[in-house]
Amino acid sequence: xxxxxxxxxxxxxxxxxxxxxxxxxxxxxxxxxxxxxxxxxxxxxxxxxxxxxxxxxxxxxxxxxxxxxxxxxxxxxxxxxxxxxxxxxxxxxxxxxxxxxxxxxxxxxxxxxxxx
Amino acid sequence: xxxxxxxxxxxxxxxxxxxxxxxxxxxxxxxxxxxxxxxxxxxxxxxxxxxxxxxxxxxxxxxxxxxxxxxxxxxxxxxxxxxxxxxxxxxxxxxxxxxxxxxxxxxxxxx
Numbered sequence: 001x002x003x004x005x006x007x008x009x010x011x012x013x014x015x016x017x018x019x020x021x022x023x024x025x026x027x028x029x030x031x032x033x034x035x036x037x038x039x040x041x042x043x044x045x046x047x048x049x050x051x052x053x054x055x056x057x058x059x060x061x062x063x064x065x066x067x068x069x070x071x072x073x074x075x076x077x078x079x080x081x082x083x084x085x086x087x088x089x090x091x092x093x094x095x096x097x098x099x100x101x102x103x104x105x106x107x108x109x110x111x112x113x114x115x116x
Numbered sequence: 117x118x119x120x121x122x123x124x125x126x127x128x129x130x131x132x133x134x135x136x137x138x139x140x141x142x143x144x145x146x147x148x149x150x151x152x153x154x155x156x157x158x159x160x161x162x163x164x165x166x167x168x169x170x171x172x173x174x175x176x177x178x179x180x181x182x183x184x185x186x187x188x189x190x191x192x193x194x195x196x197x198x199x200x201x202x203x204x205x206x207x208x209x210x211x212x213x214x215x216x217x218x219x220x221x222x223x224x225x226x227x
Contacts, residue, residue: 045215
């Protein structure tokens with residue numbers, strides 16, 4: 001089974017702190033994604049990466065950066081956390097090529113971040 | 117207007133009822149996904165389809181490419197089906213395996 005893990009389930013930070021959210025997948029997937037999920041807005045893509053050291057902005061990249069130094073790990077960084085970044089953050093990964101799971105995204109359990 | 121619209125936003129049913137959740141999209145797609153999210157839990161993929169119909173247990177997903185519409189049906193609903201159901205599409209114009217999501221349908225099945 002594909003496993004996507006996230007470093008924390010719950011996180012509380014203060015305004016202005018630098019926050020790191022880590023995501024690790026064990027299926028050698030090329031693609032990795034960071035989303036945030038807010039009531040009434042659904043899932044919104046922050047950044048994604050289709051290869052090591054490659055990244056593309058999603059729909060709401062402002063205030064965030066990402067790092068992908070190894071294929072299995074994709075980090076989301078909040079350079080200076082703000083209260084409007086309080087949200088549920090979900091990581092996902094997907095593979096390329098053929099097979100029945102082609103293009104299916106596998107999600108981590110989520111990190112609920114509260115910024116005070 | 118969102119590229120992916122789901123209806124209804126909220127749905128309450130009695131155990132045993134037949135449930136339908138609808139998804140309409142406005143872009144050309146290569147695949148449509150139905151996802152399930154339980155309270156406090158992660159998201160799991162239920163179906164990925166590009167044509168026709170798929171069935172898994174009590175769940176059935178259909179898609180009509182010409183009408184840009186998909187439905188998720190749950191037969192003999194049960195309280196454990198209570199969750200948020202999310203429709204997502206992979207459009208031809210986006211890069212990689214990026215998905216565009218609907219806002220989700222909150223389903224509550226009462227015993």
